[in-house]
Amino acid sequence: MTPVSESPRRRIPEAALSRLPLYLRILGERSNEGVVQVSSDQLAELAGMNAAKVRKDLSYLGSYGTRGVGYDVAFLTYQIQRELGLNHDWPIVIVGAGNLGQALANHGGFTERGFSIAGVFDTDESKIGGLAGGARVRHLDELSQVVQAKNVSIGVLATPSEAAQEAANRLVRAGVGSILNFTPTVLAVPRGVSVRKVDLAGELQILGYYEQRRAVNAAAREAASAPVRGVSA
Amino acid sequence: MTPVSESPRRRIPEAALSRLPLYLRILGERSNEGVVQVSSDQLAELAGMNAAKVRKDLSYLGSYGTRGVGYDVAFLTYQIQRELGLNHDWPIVIVGAGNLGQALANHGGFTERGFSIAGVFDTDESKIGGLAGGARVRHLDELSQVVQAKNVSIGVLATPSEAAQEAANRLVRAGVGSILNFTPTVLAVPRGVSVRKVDLAGELQILGYYEQRRAVNAAAREAASAPVRGVSA
DNA sequence: CAATGTGAATATATTCACAGCT
DNA sequence: AGCTGTGAATATATTCACATTG
Numbered sequence: 001m002t003p004v005s006e007s008p009r010r011r012i013p014e015a016a017l018s019r020l021p022l023y024l025r026i027l028g029e030r031s032n033e034g035v036v037q038v039s040s041d042q043l044a045e046l047a048g049m050n051a052a053k054v055r056k057d058l059s060y061l062g063s064y065g066t067r068g069v070g071y072d073v074a075f076l077t078y079q080i081q082r083e084l085g086l087n088h089d090w091p092i093v094i095v096g097a098g099n100l101g102q103a104l105a106n107h108g109g110f111t112e113r114g115f116s117i118a119g120v121f122d123t124d125e126s127k128i129g130g131l132a133g134g135a136r137v138r139h140l141d142e143l144s145q146v147v148q149a150k151n152v153s154i155g156v157l158a159t160p161s162e163a164a165q166e167a168a169n170r171l172v173r174a175g176v177g178s179i180l181n182f183t184p185t186v187l188a189v190p191r192g193v194s195v196r197k198v199d200l201a202g203e204l205q206i207l208g209y210y211e212q213r214r215a216v217n218a219a220a221r222e223a224a225s226a227p228v229r230g231v232s233a
Numbered sequence: 234m235t236p237v238s239e240s241p242r243r244r245i246p247e248a249a250l251s252r253l254p255l256y257l258r259i260l261g262e263r264s265n266e267g268v269v270q271v272s273s274d275q276l277a278e279l280a281g282m283n284a285a286k287v288r289k290d291l292s293y294l295g296s297y298g299t300r301g302v303g304y305d306v307a308f309l310t311y312q313i314q315r316e317l318g319l320n321h322d323w324p325i326v327i328v329g330a331g332n333l334g335q336a337l338a339n340h341g342g343f344t345e346r347g348f349s350i351a352g353v354f355d356t357d358e359s360k361i362g363g364l365a366g367g368a369r370v371r372h373l374d375e376l377s378q379v380v381q382a383k384n385v386s387i388g389v390l391a392t393p394s395e396a397a398q399e400a401a402n403r404l405v406r407a408g409v410g411s412i413l414n415f416t417p418t419v420l421a422v423p424r425g426v427s428v429r430k431v432d433l434a435g436e437l438q439i440l441g442y443y444e445q446r447r448a449v450n451a452a453a454r455e456a457a458s459a460p461v462r463g464v465s466a
Numbered sequence: 467c468a469a470t471g472t473g474a475a476t477a478t479a480t481t482c483a484c485a486g487c488t
Numbered sequence: 489a490g491c492t493g494t495g496a497a498t499a500t501a502t503t504c505a506c507a508t509t510g
Contacts, residue, residue, distance in 0.1 A: 021435030067487040067492045085445030103336030113434040178440040194443040201346040202254030205317045207411040210427040212318030300470045300509045
């Protein structure tokens with residue numbers, strides 16, 4: 001079996017890759033609304049970006065559009081899903097059953113978009129046995145067993161930062177190949193393991209920068225319209 | 234007052250800006266460990282990146298290092314904080330008191346890193362009055378009042394996607410200038426309003442891509458070591 | 467001497483602009 | 489006629505490599 005067809009295909013540039021989930025989501029919405037064809041202009045509009053970028057991004061998947069017409073929503077959806085491996089339905093484990101871990105477990109978004117939660121783990125006895133995402137929270141010692149039994153390859157890390165590295169070690173030892181890290185810790189992982197980091201507070205801090213600029217600009221504009229003191233033109 | 238000194242300074246490139254929170258965090262940890270000086274090599278090591286990149290990033294803030302020595306941890310910390318406006322302690326509002334909204338409200342990370350939660354809002358009567366982040370959940374109709382009273386300029390959006398655009402509109406109308414969007418919806422906002430988006434499920438989908446590649450590569454390696462069928466070298 | 471700060475070189479990403487299909 | 493797919497142009501980001509300086 002497994003004939004020649006499943007082309008391994010060249011790597012998709014990071015920037016383009018990071019936008020595929022967005023396109024996928026927009027296509028899903030359009031599909032729900034009964035739309036069957038979509039142009040790069042429309043996609044760009046809906047994604048809040050440039051049409052050329054959309055076309056180039058999609059071109060990395062192959063030539064799946066029709067000139068003069070646009071893209072078939074269902075077909076393009078399928079191709080993006082295939083590229084992202086969303087035909088496999090990856091089971092994930094969540095490590096850390098605090099506020100964030102529980103929220104992620106209960107969050108519809110993951111299961112809705114095709115990820116099943118194979119287990120939620122913690123080391124805190126007070127959390128173990130509690131419910132999270134419809135499953136009981138297990139002790140971290142059971143991680144390896146679950147990962148192997150359910151063939152889990154993706155782990156979500158939502159522990160306090162002090163526990164992050166150790167938890168990551170356990171994930172890797174258990175056999176997980178990719179980690180989504182919600183802790184602000186920079187993880188050391190063996191070569192070959194992929195990590196993506198989401199720094200929630202960091203995102204806010206960046207907004208702080210923009211707000212500060214806005215404030216400074218506003219002040220500057222005000223100063224400009226008021227009589228200048230001290231500095232001459 | 235407000236003399237010439239507060240240099241508005243040139244814009245920091247996006248890529249560099251996005252790494253400042255990371256440096257800040259690493260500096261904080263080092264400081265806690267009593268470290269007083271740090272070199273770009275060390276920072277790079279801790280951040281998992283190239284030292285030249287660290288130096289260039291920091292150079293956008295000004296020349297705050299000492300040749301032959303490195304950076305003073307406390308001073309550099311201060312400069313980054315200043316650049317990110319973290320001397321102002323921005324109050325934020327959270328819209329959406331579902332699993333995620335509550336988790337964010339309760340999440341230590343925000344307050345720990347200097348953001349105070351001015352209010353949590355929802356439209357669901359069953360959630361209103363409940364506790365989130367130490368405060369009672371209020372009805373979204375009170376948003377504007379709170380934003381104005383507490384001078385809030387940053388909003389966190391954690392509603393279901395159907396409610397996201399309307400909630401964003403309300404945030405903007407209330408006077409918020411920056412939005413951290415945890416919904417997968419692409420928000421339409423007036424020019425001048427900043428939005429950063431965190432697509433939780435999207436992040437997982439991207440990991441799916443890497444896992445799929447890993448699987449394909451593993452299969453290819455295996456095939457290579459086994460007798461080839463059909464294709465000749 | 468050791469480590470910064472930065473031009474110059476390279477690599478990635480975005481955008482333009484248009485030839486090529488349907 | 490309209491929209492894709494893509495080279496070529498531009499813009500951004502990363503990395504190199506070294507002169508500069510405490």
